Amino acid sequence: MQAAIILMSILSTIASLVGCSPSQPVAAKVEPVANDADHNRYFKEGSGLIKPYMRLYGVPEKSTSSSKAKAEIARGIALLDAVIAYNTNNWAAWWTIGKGYQALGEAEKSCDAFGKAYFLQRENADVAREYAAECLNLGRATEAVSIAEHAVNLSPNNAGLYANLALAYTISGRIADAQSTIGKSLQLDPNDKISLALRSVIQEIADGKRKQPRTMRELEGR
Numbered sequence: 001m002q003a004a005i006i007l008m009s010i011l012s013t014i015a016s017l018v019g020c021s022p023s024q025p026v027a028a029k030v031e032p033v034a035n036d037a038d039h040n041r042y043f044k045e046g047s048g049l050i051k052p053y054m055r056l057y058g059v060p061e062k063s064t065s066s067s068k069a070k071a072e073i074a075r076g077i078a079l080l081d082a083v084i085a086y087n088t089n090n091w092a093a094w095w096t097i098g099k100g101y102q103a104l105g106e107a108e109k110s111c112d113a114f115g116k117a118y119f120l121q122r123e124n125a126d127v128a129r130e131y132a133a134e135c136l137n138l139g140r141a142t143e144a145v146s147i148a149e150h151a152v153n154l155s156p157n158n159a160g161l162y163a164n165l166a167l168a169y170t171i172s173g174r175i176a177d178a179q180s181t182i183g184k185s186l187q188l189d190p191n192d193k194i195s196l197a198l199r200s201v202i203q204e205i206a207d208g209k210r211k212q213p214r215t216m217r218e219l220e221g222r
Contacts (some may be wrong), residue, residue, distance in 0.1 A: 111135060144168040157188060179203070
């Protein structure tokens with residue numbers, strides 16, 4: 001999976017990973033998991049239902065606007081809830097639930113699920129990336145910085161993770177750190193459009209041409 005937090009506003013390519021109008025999932029009930037075979041079957045089915053709607057950098061996701069889409073995601077989440085009830089250490093189930101709620105624009109629930117995945121699995125940079133992204137959506141910039149710094153430590157040659165960290169620094173008001181960090185991202189990938197656009201935004205803030213954003217919504221100009 002590519003590591004990149006999506007900036008909303010100036011870059012349409014970035015807008016897919018953060019923020020959208022909340023949409024309550026349709027209620028979906030499933031029988032409890034009784035054994036390992038059920039656990040594996042539920043996990044496969046639940047993940048399969050959510051996967052087409054996941055926001056992944058560079059991968060087009062299906063629209064979640066229809067009642068069918070919402071029902072499929074809701075059933076996927078319900079199946080994975082049953083998996084977790086049986087196996088509380090299944091971090092991948094929590095991560096996928098987070099992606100499901102993210103697809104529906106439920107930032108609080110998504111962040112909570114990613115947080116639980118991160119608590120169980122701190123050595124996966126993608127888990128950290130998603131958690132940091134949702135923290136930024138909720139205005140928890142300081143927390144996002146800590147998580148994004150950890151992600152960079154896990155994968156120090158990943159340009160996208162440096163861009164994520166630069167974004168977190170930007171939202172938290174640490175502009176000098178953001179400039180330095182986006183520079184590292186571009187050293188690793190000089191032609192990355194996301195990093196180039198973010199560098200321009202950071203420079204505008206540093207020059208006083210753009211107001212210092214404290215939330216993603218402010219960065220978007222909304």
